[in-house]
Amino acid sequence: MNQNHILSHMLTGIVRDFGQPVMIWQAGTLIAVLVVAWLVARFLRGRLEVHRRARHEALRFSAESLDKALFPLLGSALVWFAQALLDDYMSTSLLDLALVPLFGIALIYVVFYIARRVFSSGGRDHAGLFVAEKIVTVLVWIGMAMTVLGIQDQVLRWMASVRFRVANERMTLLSLSTGLLWVCVTMIVAMWLGSLFEERVMRSRSIDANLKVVLARVGRALLMLAAVLISFSLVGIDITVLGVFGGALGVGLGFGLQKIASNYVSGFIILIDRSIRIGDSINVGGLQGVVTEIRTRFTTVRGLDGIETLIPNEKLMTDVVQNHSSYLTRGYAKAAVQISYDSDVDRAMALLAQAAQGVERILDDPAPTPYLVSFGADGIDLELGFWIENAAKGTAAVRSSVNRNIWRLFNEHGIAIPYPTRDVRIIGEMPGPRAVADSSVGAFMDAEVGDVVKLDGHLLSDPG
Structure with a gap:
């Protein structure tokens, strides 16, 4: 004993x-x-x-x-x-x-x-x-x-003695428990290996971000499929029944699941052709936001109000999508300014180039370049062109910094920025003091710039 x-x-x-x-x-x-x-x-x-x-x-x-x-x-x-x-x-x-x-x-x-x-x-x-x-x-x-x-041997013998029927198969409590255990073990091992594979792929620096997602999803799906087949074989289930299941699944996809299948196929196409990437600023169906996640069924877009919207991938394939993010992620901007005719043009253009130096996100290559655009009615029109890194994040702050530097440098070096001048011309003889005091002065005083008024028989105009 x-x-x-x-x-x-x-x-x-x-x-x-x-x-x-x-x-x-x-x-x-x-x-x-x-x-x-x-x-x-x-x-x-x-x-x-x-x-x-x-x-x-x-x-x-x-x-x-x-x-x-x-x-x-x-x-x-x-x-x-x-x-x-x-x-x-x-x-x-x-x-x-x-x-x-x-x-x-x-x-x-x-x-x-x-x-x-x-x-x-x-x-x-x-x-x-x-x-x-x-x-x-x-x-x-x-x-x-x-x-x-x-007492483990006695417990195992008792479990083997408990028999029941599942469909046409005779099973025992021991075989059922063993089968479920093997299914759980193989599935967990497959998911763990898939997690390790995804981690390795995501850490790679030589693979495109979208391709990383595709490889991770496909690798995990293949490991799960292999785990299912192995677990079925270990339990003793004939895997030929998967052929019947696959046929039924195909019929279901053709009828009731065609939208879901279309979203999955569209998701893989988006990930493979890299038409949309994580971080892109897009506009689709009136919704503008930044792509935060691309899944095989939907794409997550965070709007300007901070609310995340799940967009089916089929919609991204069939609707018109505006992508505001360039693959180069840089954008061209310019700052226009006018100087007076008596200012030193060469000096002003040199100061324009200097105004772009040290401003965050302005690229040094290509270098900021000033231009003489035209000769205006009140002064000479100049323009500073420059390239901005990550233009999708916005250019207003960069242009504001450049304009502030232009204003400071022009004031320090005596470059005058002209303001419009207006000359009032009186057509005919100048009215006398008594006529000016007439009630028609009210109409003259209420007139706006550019209006032609009649004061005591005289036409007064402002051609500006």
Whole structure:
């Protein structure tokens, strides 16, 4: 009876060794192994922390679980190694018992780490992540309890004896549980590998931003498909049924899901041809904003009021879309000014070029260039042309800075900016003082610039 149960073996060994010198040797070995595991885990945490500082938020968020898993994982490995070395020389009942909780706790935190890498977004918990972690914790602790009590074989035989029918297949509770476990494991591993692949692709500097999104989405979809096929094969489901499912899916796409399929296809086309990129300022259907995210089904546009709008990708393919962002991201702007005819033109043009120096976002290549545009009625028209970096962000602030520099430099160097002059010409003889006092003066005083009025028989005009 004692040989048939792990419980009797473990407890009998503990009771037999209790108070004997061999228990002291086992306790000393266990403490030494755990101390070494703690020191190694502390060293690895420091190295991993330095490595994580340059990584994205999801990795830092899941790092807590990985840090907690290091000590029990290293401890279980070292305890197992020590147990294998000492088993031929003395009893290792205490090491056998300590190996169960160390391995179980390490398994819990490793599963937590993988789940947070897969399901966390931007350092925030997924809605069902907390519940999944609790379920995993309970299941692992139940497994550890059954292992210590030695009743796992009886539980497995009972699960194998519970039989039922699913469609035309005869299944047992054990086969169903095993199948669900394999499906969960393969799906989580596929999602984890997809997350790692997406992380590597997104960190690449030689790949276009849109192409990164395409590769990440396609890679994750292929891994999920492979996980489904592998899990079905492990469970024993004939994958030929997927052919029937694929045909039904094709019919559904042709009728009820054609809009959804069209959005997905349009999303991949947008990502591949790079007609719209993340950060572009676009105008579609009267909505103007900046593209913040391109998904396979929709594109997120943040409007000028800060509200984000989800636009179906099909709309971006069929409607007229105005893209205000150039691939070069630079734009041309100019500042016009007029100087008086008695000012030094060459000096004024040199000051115009100087006014653009030191202004943020103005490019040095091509260099700002002043021009003499025309000769106006009141002065000489000059213009300063310059290129602005990231013109989609706006040019008003840059032009304002340039105009302020022009005003300051012209004042410092005596360059006059003329203002319009108006000459009033009186046609005919000048009316006498008495006539000016006539009531018709009211009409003259109410007249505006450019009007022709009649005052005591005389026409007065302002040709300006």
